[in-house]
Amino acid sequence: MYKNFRYEFKYVLDSGVAAAIEAYLEKIGLKKDDAAENGLYVVTSLYFDTPTLEDYYDKLSGIKYRKKLRGRVHHNNFVADKKVWLEIKEKHDMNINKMRESISYDDWMRLVQTGSTFDIGNKHRGNKTIQKFLYLFHRKNYRPHAIVRYSRKAFIDNFLSGIRVTLDSNLETCAWEVFMDNEAMDAMYPGKVVLEVKFSKAMPWWFGDMVKRFQLSRQAFSKYTHAVDVLNKHNSIAR
Numbered sequence: 001m002y003k004n005f006r007y008e009f010k011y012v013l014d015s016g017v018a019a020a021i022e023a024y025l026e027k028i029g030l031k032k033d034d035a036a037e038n039g040l041y042v043v044t045s046l047y048f049d050t051p052t053l054e055d056y057y058d059k060l061s062g063i064k065y066r067k068k069l070r071g072r073v074h075h076n077n078f079v080a081d082k083k084v085w086l087e088i089k090e091k092h093d094m095n096i097n098k099m100r101e102s103i104s105y106d107d108w109m110r111l112v113q114t115g116s117t118f119d120i121g122n123k124h125r126g127n128k129t130i131q132k133f134l135y136l137f138h139r140k141n142y143r144p145h146a147i148v149r150y151s152r153k154a155f156i157d158n159f160l161s162g163i164r165v166t167l168d169s170n171l172e173t174c175a176w177e178v179f180m181d182n183e184a185m186d187a188m189y190p191g192k193v194v195l196e197v198k199f200s201k202a203m204p205w206w207f208g209d210m211v212k213r214f215q216l217s218r219q220a221f222s223k224y225t226h227a228v229d230v231l232n233k234h235n236s237i238a239r
Helices: 015-027 054-061 105-114 118-123 128-139 176-181 205-213 223-231
Strands: 002-014 040-049 065-073 083-092 095-104 143-156 164-175 192-199
Touching (some): 015 143, 054 065, 065 128, 095 128, 118 128
Antiparallel strands (some): 040 065, 143 164
16 A cells, blocks of 8 residues: 655646746756656546535535545656556645556446446455545445646755655646547636645755745645636526
8 A cells, every 4th residue: 555644735726837946956966857858747646526526515514624536647647657556645734645556448448437346346355445446436426527737847855855846837727528538628827837846854954945046835735626717607506
């Protein structure tokens, strides 16, 4: 079972500021993620929610403990990968806990097309993360809702802090049904970049300098919540 306990700070930037921060991170010695070509890769996530959009409204209400269920690949679509990561992202105050495990593409399609958890549960009987995901999925009647896709650059400080910094650009979204039909995406934040700073220990010396140098202001930003707002811009839902 993969678990990741951490803190997470978010900032929404203009593209020019994001480029300057990228140069700054490289100058002070952070390394680009080796798993990606030139440090850049695509992230595509399907967010699940309940029929009453419980997770969406929990975020709007500022509930201290809240969660998200999603499936994620590092490609433009789910077909391109042989496996899909099932993720549970939990937040309690400022503390983030992310659990993730992979399932096969065939199992993934069975889950999103039929909502059936029985076969997958039997196949992964001893996997606590998958069992928890399927339990929540079944108990609250989660269904596929919104796709969020973006390009990500990732930087890692391997010295003492273990900090990870990501810059997400070209954010776009669409409903799951639209994505399966023709992948027609709507822009979420044209010209903007979302900076995320993820850490589990004390902040390194350069973090305060970066915040001051670029006059960064931390924001409570949720890609999923913003995606739902974009998808309903012509048919507003209660807030």
